Amino acid sequence: MRTGQPNQPTGGTASELLRISELRVxxxxxxxxxxxxxxxxxxxxxxxIVGLVGESGSGKTVTGxxxxxxxxxxxxxxxxxxxxxxxxxxxxxxxxxxxxxxGNEISMIFQEPMTSLNPAFTVGDQISETFRRHRRAxxxxxxQRAVEVLDLVGIPNAxxxxxxxxxEFSGGMRQRAMIAMALCCDPRxxxxxxxxxxxxxxxxxxxxxxLRSMRAEIGTGILFITHDLGVVAELCDRVVVMYGGEVVxxxxxxxxxxxxxxxxxxxxxSAMPQLGSRTAKLASIPGHTPExxxxxxxxxxxxxxxxxxxxxxxxxxxxxxxxxxxxARCARLAELNLRGAS
Amino acid sequence: MLLLxxxxxxxxIPLLILVSFLIYSLIALVPGDPAVTLAGQDPTPEQIxxxxxxxxxxxxxxxxxxHWLVNxxxxxxxxxxxxxxxxxxxIAARLPATLSLTVLALLIAILLGVAAGTLAGLRPGSWIDRxxxxxxxxxxxxxxxxxxxILVLLFAIQTPLFPAxxxxxxxxxxxxxxxxxILPATALAIAPAAVIARQTRAAVANVMTEDYVRTAxxxxxxxxxxVGKHALKNAALPVVTVFGIEANRLIGGTVVIEQLFAxxxxxxxxxxxxxxxxxxxxxxxxxxxxxxILLINLLVDVSYGxxxxxxxxx
Amino acid sequence: xxxxxxxxxxAPGLRRFLRRFRTNRTAxxxxxxxxLVTIISLSAPLLAPYSLHEIxxxxxxxxxxxxxxxxxxxxxxxxxxxxxxxxxxxxxxAGLAVAIAIVLGVPLGLLAGYRxxxxxxxxxxxxxxxxxxxxxxLAMAIIAATGPGLTNAMIALGVVYSPxxxxxxxxxxxxxxxxxxxxxxxxxxxxxxxxIARRILPNVLSPLLVQISLMxxxxxxxxxxxxxxxxxxxPPTPSWGGLLGVGFTEIRTTPLLVWLPGIAIAITTLSFNxxxxxxxxxxxxxxRKGD
Ligand SMILES: Nc1ncnc2c1ncn2[C@@H]1O[C@H](COP(=O)(O)OP(=O)(O)OP(=O)(O)O)[C@@H](O)[C@H]1O
Ligand SMILES: [Mg+2]
Numbered sequence: 044m045r046t047g048q049p050n051q052p053t054g055g056t057a058s059e060l061l062r063i064s065e066l067r068v069x070x071x072x073x074x075x076x077x078x079x080x081x082x083x084x085x086x087x088x089x090x091x092i093v094g095l096v097g098e099s100g101s102g103k104t105v106t107g108x109x110x111x112x113x114x115x116x117x118x119x120x121x122x123x124x125x126x127x128x129x130x131x132x133x134x135x136x137x138x139x140x141x142x143x144x145x146g147n148e149i150s151m152i153f154q155e156p157m158t159s160l161n162p163a164f165t166v167g168d169q170i171s172e173t174f175r176r177h178r179r180a181x182x183x184x185x186x187q188r189a190v191e192v193l194d195l196v197g198i199p200n201a202x203x204x205x206x207x208x209x210x211e212f213s214g215g216m217r218q219r220a221m222i223a224m225a226l227c228c229d230p231r232x233x234x235x236x237x238x239x240x241x242x243x244x245x246x247x248x249x250x251x252x253x254l255r256s257m258r259a260e261i262g263t264g265i266l267f268i269t270h271d272l273g274v275v276a277e278l279c280d281r282v283v284v285m286y287g288g289e290v291v292x293x294x295x296x297x298x299x300x301x302x303x304x305x306x307x308x309x310x311x312x313s314a315m316p317q318l319g320s321r322t323a324k325l326a327s328i329p330g331h332t333p334e335x336x337x338x339x340x341x342x343x344x345x346x347x348x349x350x351x352x353x354x355x356x357x358x359x360x361x362x363x364x365x366x367x368x369x370x371a372r373c374a375r376l377a378e379l380n381l382r383g384a385s
Numbered sequence: 386m387l388l389l390x391x392x393x394x395x396x397x398i399p400l401l402i403l404v405s406f407l408i409y410s411l412i413a414l415v416p417g418d419p420a421v422t423l424a425g426q427d428p429t430p431e432q433i434x435x436x437x438x439x440x441x442x443x444x445x446x447x448x449x450x451x452h453w454l455v456n457x458x459x460x461x462x463x464x465x466x467x468x469x470x471x472x473x474x475x476i477a478a479r480l481p482a483t484l485s486l487t488v489l490a491l492l493i494a495i496l497l498g499v500a501a502g503t504l505a506g507l508r509p510g511s512w513i514d515r516x517x518x519x520x521x522x523x524x525x526x527x528x529x530x531x532x533x534x535i536l537v538l539l540f541a542i543q544t545p546l547f548p549a550x551x552x553x554x555x556x557x558x559x560x561x562x563x564x565x566x567i568l569p570a571t572a573l574a575i576a577p578a579a580v581i582a583r584q585t586r587a588a589v590a591n592v593m594t595e596d597y598v599r600t601a602x603x604x605x606x607x608x609x610x611x612v613g614k615h616a617l618k619n620a621a622l623p624v625v626t627v628f629g630i631e632a633n634r635l636i637g638g639t640v641v642i643e644q645l646f647a648x649x650x651x652x653x654x655x656x657x658x659x660x661x662x663x664x665x666x667x668x669x670x671x672x673x674x675x676x677x678i679l680l681i682n683l684l685v686d687v688s689y690g691x692x693x694x695x696x697x698x699x
Numbered sequence: 700x701x702x703x704x705x706x707x708x709x710a711p712g713l714r715r716f717l718r719r720f721r722t723n724r725t726a727x728x729x730x731x732x733x734x735l736v737t738i739i740s741l742s743a744p745l746l747a748p749y750s751l752h753e754i755x756x757x758x759x760x761x762x763x764x765x766x767x768x769x770x771x772x773x774x775x776x777x778x779x780x781x782x783x784x785x786x787x788x789x790x791x792x793a794g795l796a797v798a799i800a801i802v803l804g805v806p807l808g809l810l811a812g813y814r815x816x817x818x819x820x821x822x823x824x825x826x827x828x829x830x831x832x833x834x835x836x837l838a839m840a841i842i843a844a845t846g847p848g849l850t851n852a853m854i855a856l857g858v859v860y861s862p863x864x865x866x867x868x869x870x871x872x873x874x875x876x877x878x879x880x881x882x883x884x885x886x887x888x889x890x891x892x893x894x895i896a897r898r899i900l901p902n903v904l905s906p907l908l909v910q911i912s913l914m915x916x917x918x919x920x921x922x923x924x925x926x927x928x929x930x931x932x933x934p935p936t937p938s939w940g941g942l943l944g945v946g947f948t949e950i951r952t953t954p955l956l957v958w959l960p961g962i963a964i965a966i967t968t969l970s971f972n973x974x975x976x977x978x979x980x981x982x983x984x985x986x987r988k989g990d
Contacts, residue, residue, distance in 0.1 A: 111602075111603055113599060113602055113603060116593075116600075141605075142605045142607060143605060144605065145602070145603055145605035146603060146604035146605035146606075147605055149602075150603065151603045153596065153599070153600060153603075155596050158595065158596040158597065159596045159599070159600045160597055160600065160617070161408070161597040161600070161601065161615050161618075162597070162613075162619070162621050162693070162694065162695065163615075163618040163692065163693065163694065164615075169600075170606065173604040173605070173606075175606065176605060176606055177605065177609075179660055206631070208694040208695075210694070210695050221600075224604070226598075244468075259625060380690070400824075400827060400831065401829065403824060403827075403828045404828050404831050404832075407828050407829070408840075410861070411840055411841065411843070411844045412844065414841065414844035414845050415844045415845070416845065416846070426744070432766075463873075473833075513711050521851050522969065522972065522973065522976075523965075523969065524915065525972055526965055526968040526972050527961075527968075527969075528923055528924075528943075528961060528963045528964050528968070529827035530923070530924055530943070531929060531960075531961030531964065531965065534943070534947055534950065534957045535957065535958075535961065537950065538950055538957065541949065542951055542954075554711070554783075575868075575896050598764050613872060630748060633833050634833055634834075636833050636834025636836070637832075637834060637836050638835070638924075639837040640836060640924075641835070641837060641924045641927060641928060642840065644928060645947070648756050655836065655839060656839070656928060658843070659839045659840065659842060659843040659848075659900065659930065660846075660928075660929070663843075664843065664844065667839075667840050667843045668840075670836075671832065671836065674832060674833065674836055675832060678831055678832070678833075679831065697947075
């Protein structure tokens with residue numbers, strides 16, 4: 044999908060849907076300002092599915108929230124960077140414009156299906172509300188649309204289930220309702236934050252099919268946040284790997300699996316039992332993610348890295364070109380030869 | 386929903402019967418022979434006999450109660466010991482004034498309390514929050530009857546905007562009706578508004594951190610809908626609970642306020658009949674108050690079903 | 700102290716509770732204000748510039764003057780002195796009502812929570828019935844039957860308020876009663892009274908203190924309302940509510956007679972409320988509950 048241009052700090056080009064450049068987000072903590080996103084850059088093209096992977100706490104959700112301007116403030120603040128949606132800078136646009144974009148041009152599927160639906164309103168109302176807001180549709184059209192999208196995500200008897208309350212839905216059904224809500228205005232970009240974690244394997248592949256067909260039919264770009272490299276391999280065109288609030292590697296999906304260029308990616312791949320297995324979880328890299336208020340100097344992965352040298356911790360490492368269409372953030376990029384997935 | 390109402394009624398009716406028993410038992414507290422004590426100053430034997438008859442004191446207690454209850458169910462609460470006016474019609478004549486006052490005061494309390502509490506809860510720790518929280522502490526503590534007096538002083542005497550006393554039925558014009566009630570209703574509303582504001586503040590501050598509020602924001606809804614629809618409906622439950630308690634207290638306050646503002650309502654009737662120890666009248670007023678309060682509690686319970694769909698199927 | 704703590708796994712931590720209360724500045728200020736109000740009222744015979752009934756007819760309904768700092772009433776009696784004496788009566792009356800509520804509510808609450816069963820159910824329904832009525836209305840009805848006067852009025856208020864204490868004590872008792880260490884004591888035959896005194900009362904004390912403080916504020920208001928209506932403290936004995944009632948008749952000429960008693964009541968109830976809130980915050984777990 045990607046045609047491969049060098050990163051430019053300016054506005055987007057025709058096929059470029061979203062470009063995040065050098066995004067910095069801090070959170071106020073009892074230890075002072077903690078840097079949670081330390082200059083994240085990534086881009087997504089129309090109709091492209093980009094996987095965003097990384098351990099818990101690496102800043103995936105915060106990246107997604109930033110795009111919609113939803114980082115809670117306080118305690119959060121955006122301290123730098125730009126987010127271009129085509130040629131509009133979302134960090135600069137006025138609040139009313141942002142509210143037109145949310146749910147309509149960009150929508151987000153949240154990680155927590157159990158608590159992300161409002162318990163006091165019917166599922167149908169919560170979907171149709173979005174449609175009515177952005178399409179100036181009538182109540183009736185709204186409900187009609189809700190039935191359509193619920194049907195699309197595989198809720199049986201959608202016509203009666205629209206009138207159900209969230210507590211009458213199982214976890215998996217709620218997740219699907221959230222997805223339906225995100226789809227209802229045919230957005231140009233969907234940020235899907237672990238949308239399939241609560242679902243069993245059959246439903247999961249239904250949802251993945253659905254996302255693929257959204258992309259194929261209306262050219263929706265998707266930022267797919269997940270822990271599951273199996274799903275990434277199956278679904279995504281390109282992968283962005285995050286560690287400690289930074290992008291450490293980005294590459295087309297096959298290249299990344301074949302030949303990782305960052306030690307952390309290598310670790311992720313080796314922790315994955317088998318390519319294509321959907322149950323694989325990132326787990327077994329020794330050590331744990333640094334707390335945002337106690338980031339190591341230099342390379343943030345340094346303390347856990349098997350290839351660590353003293354020079355790695357001297358100064359921050361830049362994200363550098365690592366071949367066609369790919370980049371990595373490693374001080375020893377040129378010398379290391381890393382193992383891909385078998 | 387209907388089931389919910391039916392279930393609440395099933396709890397309310399036995400409670401009402403117990404309440405009526407308590408009300409009737411008050412007679413037993415009268416020291417000495419109630420007929421003699423209650424027949425007035427230096428009663429003649431005829432007056433005593435009449436009082437004994439009216440109070441139904443000739444039968445055993447439980448029989449007396451039964452007769453009273455059977456009559457009360459048919460809205461016959463006996464007659465005043467003083468002017469022989471039927472209690473039911475005396476109360477009926479005074480109910481509109483009290484209901485006007487109560488409903489208006491509750492409306493003011495809700496509007497003021499929810500507005501102040503929401504503003505404070507949306508920005509915990511801000512100056513709005515601190516002002517609202519401080520005002521609420523003061524509002525709970527100031528005596529409502531004193532607030533009434535001060536309102537008269539400021540807005541009827543020093544700046545004559547509203548009449549100081551009196552009541553005009555709503556049929557004689559909504560504006561004059563409201564202008565007579567605005568001061569007493571405000572006096573009654575201050576403390577409940579303060580309590581509601583506190584509760585709303587806590588509930589809103591709590592709800593605003595919920596994931597579903599973030600979802601509502603992510604849908605691009607305007608702020609007014611995120612707060613007004615998604616946050617407030619969920620924040621309403623604890624607020625509704627204190628509303629029931631505050632309504633109860635507010636109704637108690639009407640006794641003093643009606644006296645201060647010369648409003649011919651049930652509260653004033655309560656006062657005069659207590660002062661003259663007109664027991665049948667006192668009992669009638671008590672029963673009316675209890676029914677009113679149980680009705681409000683019923684409404685509160687039923688509104689839980691509206692605000693929290695999970696309650697409906699219980 | 701340390702093996703004490705082992706013996707009482709659920710010990711109330713009264714010390715920590717008081718320590719937390721002391722760090723609450725608002726509550727502390729309120730406690731000081733309340734102490735001042737109480738001391739000034741109690742020492743009225745020593746401090747008051749005039750005696751209670753001393754009449755100064757030429758200076759009746761005067762505003763503040765060097766002789767009468769806070770002016771005089773319609774008979775020329777000194778307002779400052781009367782406020783101080785009235786404070787004694789009002790505080791004592793509120794205290795009496797709450798004392799009666801304690802005497803009724805606490806033992807019954809302990810009994811209901813400890814015994815449970817039918818007795819608990821009956822007492823619970825009784826509390827429901829009493830709590831149906833607004834406090835002032837029910838107190839008035841009792842006064843109608845028993846006759847007016849300070850004592851009758853305060854007994855009535857005490858009865859009306861007792862269910863609130865009953866409920867607090869009952870639920871606290873119930874939760875301690877179900878702790879394993881208490882059940883164990885019961886099973887080895889420790890007498891009920893000893894269990895109540897040594898295990899349950901200490902745990903009940905903190906929530907009870909909160910409730911009592913808030914109730915004193917409510918009782919002060921209710922007493923003022925009743926006295927204002929002439930059903931509580933009756934003239935010539937002064938009380939803040941009574942002064943307010945008399946002052947209201949002079950509101951057009953001497954508004955000060957309305958302002959002052961009201962401010963006295965408001966400051967005192969505010970203090971009781973803030974102390975109660977402070978105690979509740981110090982208690983921690985009580986604060987977040989909806990009821
Ligand atoms: N509201 C908040 N207040 C303070 N810190 C926050 C907040 N939200 C996120 N963080 C911090 O930001 C960092 C990144 O969090 P984020 O939720 O983006 O991680 P994630 O990659 O989505 O993890 P997971 O896979 O568990 O969802 C974490 O260290 C987290 O503690
Ligand atoms: Mg996340």
